[in-house]
Amino acid sequence: MRMLKRSIIYILLIVTSLLMFFPIIYAFMISFMTGGEILQGKFLPSNLSLDNYVKVFDRLPLFNYLINSFVVSIGVMIGQLIVCSLAAYAFVFIPFKGRDFVFFLFISTMMIPWEATMIPNFFTIQKLDWINTYQGMTLPFFALAFGTFLLRQHFKTIPKELHEAAQVAGLNRFTFFFRIVLPVSKTSLVTLGAYGFLTTWNMYLWPLLVTTNKSVRTVQIGLKQLQSQEVSTEWGVVMAGVIVVIIPTLLLLFLGQKQLQKGLTQGALK
């Protein structure tokens, strides 16, 4: 009976995994195929030729786009970590008048969908002459209520005695923040960092609005270009592009899945 139940669960696990992962495997297979093989509707490529990968770097400044995506994603990640951890520190360790009001302001930003504000934001960036710049791509995303709450949750678990001891020892606030609070909260910082990198790497609408040439354009917009250039002809090249674009984030997810899951549930629910 127990064996039977186990086998059923394993079968379900395998079937659903295959269904879920199929589009990715299929894209991977196609990325090695020639046009003829794709037309015939084969599932396995006849050989693992890297032609399509060479072609996609030829056809698009993909290397350039990859670097831009890394710069923008790491930029937003670092910016969010700094801005959110400073705010979270103030919420947890500094009692001040009006804290509830500021807290309410932070919460209210979560109710304003980013898309509802994109028109004035676009003009702000344009007036600052920040179209096609890294700061235009990154700065609007540094402040994040979700990130602040996630870190606040972790900071709250730091014993108050530690704070008092630090004050007695004559440590100033910033030293306490930098030398004690941040190192103790490494796991939450890593979670927020991974989350920030992932969401920025995958961002689509904002880069579409504020980039007009290849100077800071990201891989996501590269995919759009690739797909609209190649109407029906070279799907192998297009899929090679897709694989190149998803590998960094998939790797990050595979490495940090457990951490991310813990962090997100904590930040979301408490």
Place this chain on the structure above:
Amino acid sequence: MMVSQTKAKKSVWKRSLDARTALLYLLPSILLFSVFVFYPMFRTIYLSFFLTDQNGNAALFVGLENYTYLLESVAFRNSIKATFLFVLYTVPTGIIIALILALLANEKLKGIGFFRTIYSSTMGISVAASSVIWLFLFHPSIGMFNKLLNIFNLPQVEWLLDPTWALLSVSLSTIWLNTGFSFLILLGGLQNIDEHLYESARIDGASYWYRLRRITIPMLSPTLFFIVTISLINAFQTFGQIDILTKGGPSQSTNLIVYSIYKEAFVNYQFGTASAQAVFLFICILIVTILQFKLGERKVHYQ
């Protein structure tokens, strides 16, 4: 006189030390929120009462005309209908699938970590990459779906070109893309449930379904509630899939609200009516969030 005044001043200055320090730490966030969230929100509301020039400056005050124009416009009503249908197609199905996967992945078996990673994998995939993959799967002649139909001798479907199918096709690709995130959150919720609850139920000989209905689902309700809210909000904000898969077509059947705002603003340069649509989007999301706060307190079972 002078001395006591400076003394009083000093003590106010000293007493406000905490507030000033706090402000210093909060300043980056407050500044950025002001420039990129609060100001543009008010600006959007302001612009929605105006006709604008090409540079998005208010040119002529028209009062509520942008709104009355929208309410009478067939295109906008169509966009609202498509958005609500899209929400209806993607949110319940997506959450049920994610819940089933999370229940499966919560079994304590050898190698379960591998399956968890696979299930959460779509969280690492961008909307652009996923849409390009699905564009191929939906391809009328070489796409997999039509090839499958062919094998079973069924008539071919123009997945993205037929107005009756396009929204469903886009929904399917969206459900797939969002499963990873919902799964991860729900699995986290399942793992937070106290083991002891199950142990006593097992001693009583309760069946799997009984335990699911009486322990798992009630204890999971805060997480479920959270993921419902997030999924609703996400569905209202859908853009990338539409831009790559259908461009709002065929015959506007997939012209979801954010895509409609984008086109009105950055293709037609009608920033006034685009802002009115953005205000509508804001109200929709506000209602969802307020409902979460109100209902969430009452109906949901917290540990």
